[in-house]
Amino acid sequence: MNLSLASKQSQAQDWWRSAAIYQVYPRSFFDSNGDGIGDLPGIIQKLDYIAQLEVDAVWISPFFKSPMKDFGYDISDYRAVEPMFGTMEDFQLLLKEAHDRNLKILIDQVWNHTSDQHPWFMESRSSRDNAKADWYVWEDAKPDGSPPNNWRATFGGSAWEWDETRQQYYLHSFLVSQPDLNWYNPEVKEAIFDVARFWLDMGVDGFRLDVVNFYLHDRQLRDNPPRPPEMKRPAGADPKDPFFDFINVHNFCQPEIIDLLKSIREVMDEYPGTTTLAEISSAEDPLVLASEYVSGNDRLHTAYNSELMKDEPFSYPRLREMIQRIETHFQDGVICWTAGTHDFPRFKSRWQKHQEIDHFTEEAFEHMLAALILALKGSCCIYQGDELGLTQADIPYEKMQDPFGLQGYPDILGRDGCRTPMPWDPSTHNAGFTTAKEPWLPIPDEHCPMAVDIQEKETMSLLNKYRRLFSWRNRQPALRNGDLTLLDTPEPLLGFARKCEEQHLICLFNLSPEALRHDLSNYPNCQESDESDFTNRRYDHTIEIPGYGVFFGNCLG
Structure with a gap:
């Protein structure tokens, strides 16, 4: 083979190393059928908008069949589309239309846990000797009837829930309705890999792996030690969150996961040109852990960096230290620079409260941060609405939807404020997001002046700045390679x-x-x-x- 051709083919397969990714949260992107909830046909209708940003890929948050206790991160069928989002034919059309526009598609894969309505769990909980009895993490109570240890769920309370049928506790790192899969069971591993191949055979270009560091737990079930008052909390952790009252060393982030990641990479390597984007959640040092997960060519491809999610100023010392740490730890791995996702308060609201900025300089500051994220080494991910400069919404309690926020209220307000619907056209009902009487979450009045229709007409708007910057970035070899x-x-x-x-x-x-x-x-x-x-x-x-x-x-x- 011609060496130049071979080099081009290798670069094409390694597109993820410097990819620009746009995250779509389907519920809030665009509603095509007037029920107040965004859907897959809505994404198809707005693909040209995404393509005009000149990004490389679209990451779509879960659209799979689900009771929606955690808005799709509680899956009851990994191979089916939740009807509120559309049909499998809709997704296949979305995939084709995206590829026609040179957009790759990454889909969320939630492999740490399922819904308690998943057939696997329903069978597993039915007895102690059924075929899937060991597909989830079950454990006997202590002699006094209490849970096996002191592990907490990230959404509050004990990580263990008593099941009357089995007369045992099951582990749930998140909601009670999200039981953890037992990845130590090889049957579970193969079942999940079959799910991966199902979507890869369909033509998806990769996966965003939800909370990948939670997949394995300490099999001795040792208690987590309490966190000393002087010990800092992990990046992005709410100072009032009781989950971090302990040093979470046994319930996740186990060293054995490296071998599991290698198995995942082997599956992905069956499909050249596909990729994995890992979320590292709640770890003590997520940056170092992420670097371990993507080191070399036999683990995951890339992981996103939660350092920019910290509620801290964008200061010179902080940014230099951050870049230096990444250069040190990611010598042969790839970081994805991410300033916002559906799980964190809006990017703009986090930096605004730390900067003394008037309206005149606010635009310059936003444009500078956009340029910085696009210029750093690695890939980058933009969460829908951040390209418009949307702020964190203040959602009243009676309108809140997020179970994390409802359970933690008022100390923890949850994630609703960053998940409000996209404002498309402020001159129309519900800012053009839906024709329904009300959207699933309210659209803040302050978002309307930032709507797509307005910014597209303003040459120096943040949206048009992002478009020009991404277009320019694509023509700079140094920024890509x-x-x-x-x-x-x-x-x-x-x-x-x-x-x-x-x-x-x-x-x-x-x-x-x-x-x-x-x-x-x-x-x-x-x-x-x-x-x-x-x-x-x-x-x-x-x-x-x-x-x-x-x-x-x-x-x-």
Whole structure:
């Protein structure tokens, strides 16, 4: 085979290494049938909108058959479409239409647990000696009748639930209605791999793996130690969440999972060009754990980085340390830079409260953060609505839907505030999301001025900035394939170089509201990229970058 052709084929199969991914939360994207809930035909109708962003792939949150106790993350049939979202024919059409637009499709796979309405669990709980008796994690009570240990569920309370029929406890790391599968059972492993092949045979391009670090537990069922008051909580953890009152070392994040990940990778390798995007949830150091899960070529492909989900300022020291840690730990693995998902408060609301920004500089700050995420090494993921600058919604208790929020209220408000429907056209009923009287979650009034229809008409809107930036990124070899080196730039100027054989790109980000100047004498042939959609002033070898501005420079020769 021609070496050049072989190289191109290899790059095509490794598309995930620098992919731009757009996350769709189906319930809230677009409602095609007027029932107040988004659906698969709604995604099909809006595929052109996604394609115009010039992203590589779409990650679709669960649309499988489910009682919807956790809005699709409680699956009762891994191979069926939940009727409220449409039909299997709708999904197959979505897959075809996406591929016709050069969009790859990643689907959520929830393999840690099922719904308690799944036939597997219904059989498992029926007796202690049925064919699936060991497909879930069952354990006898202590002599006093209490649960086997002190493990807590992430949604509150004990992680163990008593079952009258079996006269045993079953493990549920999340809701009571979400029993954990027993991955130590080889039959479970093969059943899940059959599910994976079902979707891969259909043509999906990969999976986002929900809470992958929860798959295995300590088989000795040892108690978790209490967390000392001085010990920090993991990235993104709510300080009031009782789950983190303990150091969760035995209920998940077990070392044996590496061998399991290798088995998952073997299945994916049967389908060249497919990928896995892992969620690492609730770990003490999710970044280090993620790096272990994607190290080498025989584990998972990539994992997303929860560091940007922390409720902390986007400061110079924090960003430099974060980038340096990733460069250290991900030498042969791939990180997916993610600033928001359906599980975390909206990106914009998190940074707004830490920055003293007026309306004039707010736009520049948003545009700078968009450029930063797109310029970092690895892949990146944008959650629907973040490209519009949507803020976290304040949902009144009587309108709340999220079981996590309802159970933790008022200390923990849950995830409803980041899951409100997309505003498409503010001049129409329910901002163009649905023709129903009311959507499943209310659309905040403050989201209407950020609607798609408005931003598409404004040249310098955040939406159009994202479109231009993604388009520009796709034409920069250094951003798609290059290494990253932090530059010794003074605070508050964050700088790094992206470099490959074809291109040497200097990336500078002014993290302050004041204009600053930077000497480029070390890069005498560095010319500002006139396609990057940012404008700066130049004086010989000195560049002046406005407040919250960005400089992208090509180093020639």
